[in-house]
Amino acid sequence: MFQAKHQLIAGLVVALAFAGAAQAQETYKIGISAGLTGYAATVDRAWSDGVQTAVDVLNEKGGVMGRKLEVVIEDNRSNPQEAVTVYRKMVSSDQVNLFSSGCVSAGNAAAAPMVAKSEIPMILCSILPKDVEWAFTTLPPAGFEIEKRFEYLRDKTQIRKVGVLHDPTPYALLQKDVAQKVAAKYGIEVVSTEAYKQEDADLSVQLSKMQSAGAGAVMKIGLGGTTLTAAKNLKQLDSPMLLLTSLEDLAVFKPVAEVLGDKFFFVASPSQVFEAYPDGPLKTAIGQFLDPWKKKFGDRDPNWASRGWDSVMLAAKAIETGKSFEGQAVRENLEKITGFQGTTGVYDMSPTQHQGISSNPFVVAQIIDGQVRIAQ
Amino acid sequence: MTAAGTLEVVPPVLDVRGLTARYGHVEALKGVDLTAGRGELVAVLGPNGAGKSTLLRAIMGLIPNQGEVRFLDKSLPRRDPAGAANKGVVLVPEGRGIFGPMTVLENLELGAFAIGRDKAEMERRLNRVFELFPRVKERLKQVAGSMSGGEQQMVAVGRAMMSDPKVLLLDEPSLGLAPRVTGEILDTLGALSASGLPVVLVEQKAPLALKLACRAYLLSLGRIVATINPREVKSHDELAQYYFA
Amino acid sequence: MTNSPSTTSPEAPGLARPHTRHFGSAAVWALSAAIIGYALVFGGYMATIVAFALIYAVFVSGLNVFMGLTAQVSFGQSAFAAIGGYTSAVLTTTYEWAPLPGMVAGLVFALVAAFLIGFPTLRLKGHYLAMATLAIGLITYEIAVEWESVTQGYLGISGIPPLGIGPFEAVSDRAILSVLSVIVVILAFAVTRIRRSRLGRAFSAVAGSEEAAGALGINVSRYKLVSFLIAAAIASLSGSLFVHVVGYVSPEVFGLHMVILAFTMVYIGGLGTVAGPLIGALIISILPEVFRGMKDYQDLAYGVTMILILIYAPKGIAGVAGALDARRSA
Structure with a gap:
């Protein structure tokens, strides 16, 4: 009992201290609501480190318009309710100026109305919350990963029938819908669409159905260990089908490549195939990010981190264009960004387009002899 | 009014016929017949594990059972302890x-x-x-x-x-009690039955129960092996014979 | 369990319960009021945390009726919160109902579901019942994920209107906190009444021993079902409150996480006590914030504190307060 009382008093004191400390506002604060623990941990830790890398680089150059940046990061445990709490904490206690939040879509959606009311722009890793003019995303349109794979099948293989294997996450569902819609444009037929769950330990039923429906390739949409499961199942079934998966951390793909070898393809972002990527403005932009990233994290996968980096650079661009740190101004100038070369592609925002990436930067890649290569 | 000594003259309030109960594969009760009428205190005696508690629990419908429990000339539902209690068959559990x-x-x-x-x-x-x-x-x-x-x-x-209650069932009320307190409680039970309430008393301490009972059923391995008129039991040795028969 | 309303026997003096003084219990209520008061006055993110805590206090109050008063175990109460929450969310967005009728509809659905589930499962005992209820929670979660045409799956439903009746809408932190506080107080009062009532006596008899209760003529399965229905109705209410306060719902909200949190709250607060759900919910919600500054050690500090509370207050905070009162007046 007394124990609990003391804790509470301590809690109240801490809370008061928070409220007081946030008064002096010299740095420009970027808040991150990230799933540092829970299902989004891999992605969101990378995203957060990307944001931090960008902030460090900008601060070394003297900040943005002479003002230093500061990162405030809170773990939302990949849970929407926790996300609302940490967003609220960062809004009222830390008084952050902008959010660069991670990939927990539900958490971002749950907090979005409250953040909008506080007039704080959000640049996200996840899909856009509905009807919120304060939110922007670095996420490429759902079609890009799909179209790149169809394109590859059309141009480089004889395969014209595919199966779509997806998990129930919002982004995967969007991609699945796109796949069914655009397949015909590439002369490809989706003969089978099967769902699975992230925790499934066996996908052979879904894969067998696809094979018997005549599919020559499996388009897998979704993250995590299920990719390796699918690969093992294909091997067990001795299936001739190719496996083409969506964007993912390279660390996940290495064991998959060991199982399936040259039957395994994946969508890669330019930063993941940096060495092999053709020269151009995109390669230059990635290089600017990859240098400090590699200094700090070595060979760690740069994919999601590069989008975190982009989110900071977009914010800096908007601030410099409008010469204002004020929320409303930053929001309006984010909408005005066009032709901005990021690490994931070119961003073209507008009042009606808050998902900025407009050209498809992806490539289809393979891992041959442990080396990542653009698929031929 | 008391009917001690004159067996079966009082029409039974509680009439148990061929009651069987099992725990899993073990048949704990194998077709038990028992009656208790107005003013009667009947004792159920027997060693540990004879099925005495099981008998009371089966009468109440607390455990699955077969056979028939008739109460005031109507059958009690087989598995409805609350229903039995509300009709007046009440158990003081072990x-x-x-x-x-x-x-x-x-x-x-x-x-x-x-x-x-x-x-x-x-x-x-x-x-x-x-x-x-x-x-x-x-x-x-x-x-x-x-x-x-x-x-x-x-x-x-x-x-x-x-x-x-219209019938009172008691499961070893003397368990763990000092003799004086036990005496006090058993005396009250005797008074209750004398006032007309049928009482079924499960007891391991046979001498105590036989003092009060008008009739005693000796239960062994789930069967009634003897029905005893307490007045005819002359000595402890005679009772012991039944126990170990 | 205090004054026994059904006895007015002049020959039975002092029928009131032993404790006539309630310093400990009063302290628990005062502490709860102080925390809510702090959030009301200072607002900020404490307001969000306390609002969530109050919603949880509602949910835990229901759990407390089933687990505390009736001594049954259910890991599936989140299912009824989900039914209430999703019914409110769908009816107020897709069909543009007002919040209150949506809430009532959720309550009805939750009661129907609880009846259909409770009728067969409540015949089960102990861990069988616990397993069955766990399954119900997981199944409901799956339905929320898979029934996309209605629930929108993981994407969730956004744009849910705030709590409100007619022109009055609870939008500000203060309004939300006030509405939730009133609901929690009403529920605490209702639980007090239930405990003292015939129904409450039946619950505590079932809690004491199902066999003895049955042998006394108490229809055990019926009272277990009633207790389950009350708990489900309150859970449904908490689910509706959640979606209106946050304005958004997705399946994760009503996942296993919710059940674990609620169990912690009910045990830390004091199982079977009236003030337990509130103080438990408040403390469990605030503790992580107290330790938030400790970053990576946050979970460790939280865990250690939980263990300390359970060692020194095994009957929960309200339980200890009640025991102190009893000792003082004895």
């Missing part, structure tokens, strides 16, 4: 089944659960329990779990009496 965290009064009131909010009737029944066990009245607001075993047994019997 270990008393007192609600420890509740007060004595609350325990007693639960015994009269079926009467609802009838305060006058509640008073009447409480007073009757106080007459049977004056000591209980002094402890009404005490938490039942903090009382001695004997007092708890009094509350348990009192609680059963609160429901105004």
Whole structure:
């Protein structure tokens, strides 16, 4: 009992201290609501480190318009309710100026109305919350990963029938819908669409159905260990089908490549195939990010981190264009960004387009002899 | 009125016919017949594991059973303890089944659960329990779990009496009690049966039960092996013969 | 368990319960009021945390009826919160109902579901019942994920209107906190009444021993079902409150996480006590914030504190307060 009382008093004191400390506002604060623990941990830790890398680089150059940046990061445990709490904490206690939040879509959606009311722009890793003019995303349109794979099948293989294997996450569902819609444009037929769950330990039923429906390739949409499961199942079934998966951390793909070898393809972002990527403005932009990233994290996968980096650079661009740190101004100038070369592609925002990436930067890649290569 | 000694002259209130019960594959009760009529206190004797408690639990419908339990010339539903209790067949379970965290009064009131909010009737029944066990009245607001075993047994019997039973079943009320307290409780039971209430008393301490009973059933391995007229039991040795037969 | 309303016997003096002084319990209520008061006055993110805590206090109050008063175990109460929450969310967005009728509809659905589930499962005992209820929670979660045409799956439903009746809408932190506080107080009052009532006596008899209760003529399965229905109705209410306060719902909200949190709250607060759900919910919600500054050690500090509370207050905070009162007046 007394124990609990003391804790509470301590809690109240801490809370008061928070409220007081946030008064002096010299740095420009970027808040991150990230799933540092829970299902989004891999992605969101990378995203957060990307944001931090960008902030460090900008601060070394003297900040943005002479003002230093500061990162405030809170773990939302990949849970929407926790996300609302940490967003609220960062809004009222830390008084952050902008959010660069991670990939927990539900958490971002749950907090979005409250953040909008506080007039704080959000640049996200996840899909856009509905009807919120304060939110922007670095996420490429759902079609890009799909179209790149169809394109590859059309141009480089004889395969014209595919199966779509997806998990129930919002982004995967969007991609699945796109796949069914655009397949015909590439002369490809989706003969089978099967769902699975992230925790499934066996996908052979879904894969067998696809094979018997005549599919020559499996388009897998979704993250995590299920990719390796699918690969093992294909091997067990001795299936001739190719496996083409969506964007993912390279660390996940290495064991998959060991199982399936040259039957395994994946969508890669330019930063993941940096060495092999053709020269151009995109390669230059990635290089600017990859240098400090590699200094700090070595060979760690740069994919999601590069989008975190982009989110900071977009914010800096908007601030410099409008010469204002004020929320409303930053929001309006984010909408005005066009032709901005990021690490994931070119961003073209507008009042009606808050998902900025407009050209498809992806490539289809393979891992041959442990080396990542653009698929031929 | 008392019928001690004259077997089977009183029409039975409780008439158990061919009652069988099993725990899993073990047949714990193998076709037991037993009757208890107005004013009769019948004892069920037998060694540990004979099936005495099982018999009472089966009569109440607390465990799956086969056979028939007739009460006031109607069959009791097979698996409905609450229904049986509300009809007037009330069990004071082994270990008393007192609600420890509740007060004595609350325990007693639960015994009269079926009467609802009838305060006058509640008073009447409480007073009757106080007459049977004056000591209980002094402890009404005490938490039942903090009382001695004997007092708890009094509350348990009192609680059963609160429901105004037509047949009272008791499972080893003397268990773990000092002889004096046991005597006190058994005397009350004797008085209750003398006032007309049929009582079925399961007891391991045969001599105590035989003093009160008009008839005793000797249960062994789930069967009634003997029906005894207590007046005809001359000595402990004779009883022991039944036990070890 | 205090004054026994069904006895007015003049021959039975002092029928009131032993404790006449309630310093400990009063302290628990005062502490709860102080925390809510702090959030009301200072607002900020404490307001969000306390609002969530109050919603949880509602949910835990229901759990407390089933687990505390009736001594049954259910890991599936989140299912009824989900039914209430999703019914409110769908009816107020897709069909543009007002919040209150949506809430009532959720309550009805939750009761129907609880009846259909409770009728067969409540015949089960102990861990069988626990397993069955766990399954119900998981199944409901799956339905929320898979029934996309209605629930929108993981994407969730956004744009849910705030709590409100007619022109009055609870939008500000203060309004939300006030509405939730009133609901929690009403529920605490209702639980007090239930405990003292005939129904409450039946619950505690079932809690004490199902066999003894049955032998006394108490229809055990019926009262277990009633207790389950009350708990489900309250859970449904908490689910509706959640979606209106946050304005958004997705399946994760009503996942296993919710059940674990609620169990922690009910045990830390004091199982079977009236003030337990509130103080438990408040403390469990605030503790992580107290330790938030400790970053990576946050979970460790939280865990250690939980263990300390359970060692020194095994009956929960309200339980200890009640025991102190009893000892003082004895």
